[in-house]
Amino acid sequence: MTATAQPTPATMRASVMTGVGELRIEDRPVPAPGEHQVLVEVAAVGVCGSDVHYYRHGRIGDFVVDAPMILGHEMSGRIAAVGPGVDPQRVGQRVAVEPQHPCRRCPQCKAGRYNLCPHMEFYATPPVDGAFCRYVLIDDDMAHPVPDSISDDAAALLEPLSVAIATMRKANVRPGSSILIAGAGPIGVICAQAARAFGAARIVVTDLVPSRRDMALRFGATDVLDPTAVDVSAIEPVDAFVDATGVPAAVVSGIKAVGPAGHVVLVGMGADEYALPVSHIANFEITVTGVFRYTDTWPAAIHLVASGAVDLDGMVTGRYDLEHVGEALDSDSDPASLKSIVMPS
Numbered sequence: 001m002t003a004t005a006q007p008t009p010a011t012m013r014a015s016v017m018t019g020v021g022e023l024r025i026e027d028r029p030v031p032a033p034g035e036h037q038v039l040v041e042v043a044a045v046g047v048c049g050s051d052v053h054y055y056r057h058g059r060i061g062d063f064v065v066d067a068p069m070i071l072g073h074e075m076s077g078r079i080a081a082v083g084p085g086v087d088p089q090r091v092g093q094r095v096a097v098e099p100q101h102p103c104r105r106c107p108q109c110k111a112g113r114y115n116l117c118p119h120m121e122f123y124a125t126p127p128v129d130g131a132f133c134r135y136v137l138i139d140d141d142m143a144h145p146v147p148d149s150i151s152d153d154a155a156a157l158l159e160p161l162s163v164a165i166a167t168m169r170k171a172n173v174r175p176g177s178s179i180l181i182a183g184a185g186p187i188g189v190i191c192a193q194a195a196r197a198f199g200a201a202r203i204v205v206t207d208l209v210p211s212r213r214d215m216a217l218r219f220g221a222t223d224v225l226d227p228t229a230v231d232v233s234a235i236e237p238v239d240a241f242v243d244a245t246g247v248p249a250a251v252v253s254g255i256k257a258v259g260p261a262g263h264v265v266l267v268g269m270g271a272d273e274y275a276l277p278v279s280h281i282a283n284f285e286i287t288v289t290g291v292f293r294y295t296d297t298w299p300a301a302i303h304l305v306a307s308g309a310v311d312l313d314g315m316v317t318g319r320y321d322l323e324h325v326g327e328a329l330d331s332d333s334d335p336a337s338l339k340s341i342v343m344p345s
Helices: 049-057 152-156 158-170 186-197 210-218 248-256 278-283 298-306 322-333
Strands: 011-019 022-029 037-046 074-082 094-097 135-139 143-145 178-182 202-206 223-225 238-243 258-266 287-290 316-320 339-342
Touching: 011 322, 022 322, 037 094, 037 152, 049 322, 074 135, 074 152, 074 158, 094 152, 094 158, 094 298, 143 298, 152 158, 158 186, 158 258, 158 298, 178 186, 178 248, 186 202, 186 210, 202 210, 210 223, 238 248, 248 258, 248 278, 316 322, 322 339
Parallel strands: 178 202, 178 238, 202 223, 238 258, 258 287, 316 339
Antiparallel strands: 011 022, 037 074, 037 135, 037 339, 074 094, 094 143
């Protein structure tokens, strides 16, 4: 039996992507929570680079938008109703949503790598709808309670912070570490904050745009570089390199800046294939890996924000309603824009 604080409406408004560069407002049915599910009334949704990529290109690699789809997967809200098997006391609870539904039965899930579940249903990844709408469903254990000290905006941005936490874990960042981050966009800046929170002593961020480099300094970088003015591969070697650009030249120069037994984590979306400096990787025994979402990162993310170690509210540079989702998706063209928020309610 479903438990609700008050009756939910039968329909809701949603911003639906109907084609490349095309959006329209539609009325959609409000879904009912099933067993071990909760219905979340969405408060805030961060705009991610993947949302922008789907909107502009209609695909990311093998994921193709071939039917109308709701974008948005960085979200927070309030539990409006719960399905069977969920404590009815959760109704009204403020939550940050981990936007994925793994099968929980495959070898990857059982090994604790549920982010690699081949049956994953991930918000705003074709054909699964996202959160540019008023209500969403999620498994109850993927709706993480947040304290009142964390705003709705910051609770939504726990999702990209989770990417950064997963990245720092793979980069083996520890107190006293040094790290190079290519790109001072939203993920690069959040990675700089996460690196500082993990104890990195030297955090070098590269970006072509001066205002972005200044922003990186505000949010944790100890040094910033213009990669067109400095040979990044020749800087004092670092323990770890994180690419948040997807640009082959940035990846190659970043790898060459990594010292012996260092770690490289590829986060940015770019070309599917490109040449790497294999002799440097082999001779220095450098570990090169990627990050595909996250596992078990929300507790750490909540702690980092609640403790003040990471500032997510300060990254918000614009807020938009459902009628202006297109403007939110295009806001990345402004160098002063860092993180845009859509408020569906």
